[in-house]
Amino acid sequence: MEASQGHPEVRDALRSLHTWLGHQLDSSSGLLREKVVHAADGRRVTTLDHSIPSEPVADLEMIQRRAQWKGDALRFALERRSSGGEGAELKATEEKLRTVLGSLPECYPWMLDGPMPLPADGPVEIAADAYDALARVAELAHELEIQSAGLAPASDLLYLMAEAQSGVLVAVRNLGLRGDSDQRDLFAWLKDQTTRHRVYVDRHMRLDNPADPTKAKDLLKRINEGREEFSKRITARKERGTLLNKLRYHTSRSQDGGLLDADRESITSALEQWSSLGFATRDRTLVELAQELAGNHADDKELLAILNPFLEGQVPKAVKSGVPDSPALPERDMQAESRDLLADVSVAGMYQEGEEVDFDALEKSLCPKVLIQVAVKDLKDADAIRTVVSGLDAELILLGVRLEPDAYSALKQVCTERELLFVRLPDGYSCDQVAKQVLRQVGWRLRKDSVES
Incomplete structure (x- = not known):
């Protein structure tokens, strides 16, 4: 470390050693932060596991940027090899890649500087495509996370994410690497979401159920095609929640006495919005609220006319009367x-x-x-x-x-x-x-x- 001061070639050599050791020791980004690296035992690890990093949960935006850089860098490395590394355009592209790399922490340019030779074109191209899919799904998840403000991600988005991260793991292992930090980070984010929102994803979450990285281009297409649908679903869920909360508010108010004209107008407006947005009139939560409103105001013909389309085939919940006509058994809860x-x-x-x-x-x-x-x-x-x-x-x-x-x-x-x-x-x-x-x-x-x- 002392010899690297003022000697760029020594720093470059140390960087290459750092990269190589990181991959050999399962790409652990923290291994070389100490000046002394202690020897492990001589056993070779033959199985991989998806390690989940401690808090904070992975940064989707950084995962997207690093994965996209890796895909671009792999394609550049192929082009540089095929052309012999000459040409002003190639040099300009490499300079741009290295400039961007400076803003990407924990991103190692093994495909540009690594000690091992670049593998055959086919596996490298597949890995680049796999990184593209991982970058895009991380970007989309980040966009939807901001839009949803805490709602659970759509289950089919989580399936796409599982396929993308598994594809990258398979692709980099086919290049002779142990793993990839962005794949592990995305898996950690995915695992956190499935645990937090209790969504079960049954594909590509285990090492014995890997995705096929040769289908990464098709996966990228499916991710892009799903973007608008995912966004629409989030908007619909937020609108549905807003309308149901408005009806819950009026239901709680209606228990205390008669409805005001303003209440009736607000209920009418909420139900009209519900229908115009295409939500199901047989939505169970809505039907239950309509039943309770109708039960609390069985004599309000104007209100019943408003609620009728949502009550068809349903019996309004019993009105809570003051004195029953005859003794009755308590209702079963x-x-x-x-x-x-x-x-x-x-x-x-x-x-x-x-x-x-x-x-x-x-x-x-x-x-x-x-x-x-x-x-x-x-x-x-x-x-x-x-x-x-x-x-x-x-x-x-x-x-x-x-x-x-x-x-x-x-x-x-x-x-x-x-x-x-x-x-x-x-x-x-x-x-x-x-x-x-x-x-x-x-x-x-x-x-x-x-x-x-």
Whole structure:
């Protein structure tokens, strides 16, 4: 280190050594921060694992910039090799790459300065494409994270991200490297999101289920094609939440007495917006709020006319009258009963990918130990269902989708083998319906297990 002072060639040599050692020792960015590197034992590590860095969670914007630089640098290295490294244009490109590199911490230019020769063109081109896909999905996730202000990412975006990071890992290993820091950082961000929002991603999250990096260009196309749809979904979810909160506000006010004209106008406006935005009139949360409003104001014909399109086929919740005409049994509180039974139970909720399910409300109402979200892409794929259910860390499965016969048989078989409970939800994921079906289908089993434990 002392000899490198004032000697650029020594610094360059140390940089190359740093890069080479980093890759040999699993690319750990902190290994050479000390002046003494202690020898490890002589065993060669033959398995890789996705290590999750400590807080703070990975910086998506920096991942995008570094991954894009690596893809560009790989293509430049190929061009430099094929042309013999001569030409003013090549030199200008290299200077630009090195200038950008100065603003990218923990980014090692092994393809430009590394001690090992550049591998064959094919694997290098595949790796460059894989970095492009990883950079784009990180960029898109960063954009949507800002737009959503904390909402859970779309499950299909997480699947694209899983495929991108796994593709990079496979691609760099095919180049003779141990791994890539940006792949690990993106995996850490992905793992944090799936854990925080309890979304189960069943593909490309394990080393024994790698993605195919030769399909990186197709993956990049799918990421770009999904951008607008992802953004629309976030906007729709935020608008849906705003309208439901407005109706909740008026529902709570309506319990204290009659509605004012301003309340009625606000409810009308919210429901008109709901319809104009194309939201389902059979949305369970909306129907429950409409039922409660109608039940609290059964004599308000004007309000009932407004609510009628959202009440069709539904019975308004009973009005809380002062004195009943005759003695009545207390109403059964199924949500409270379910809460007692699910307090120590890990639950997985399976739903059709793209469907809006209010898992936050469900978790608050039923309070299970854990609630994992599992998006189902193909209702016919028995093998996929078998793989997903086999990997779930859950004791009870809520089945909110109508699986095809083979897929349903696969689910039942795995549940039997693993001694998992499952509950069919014919009427969807409303809190009342879930509580009702849990009590009806597996309540006795949960009570029995609770007593035995």
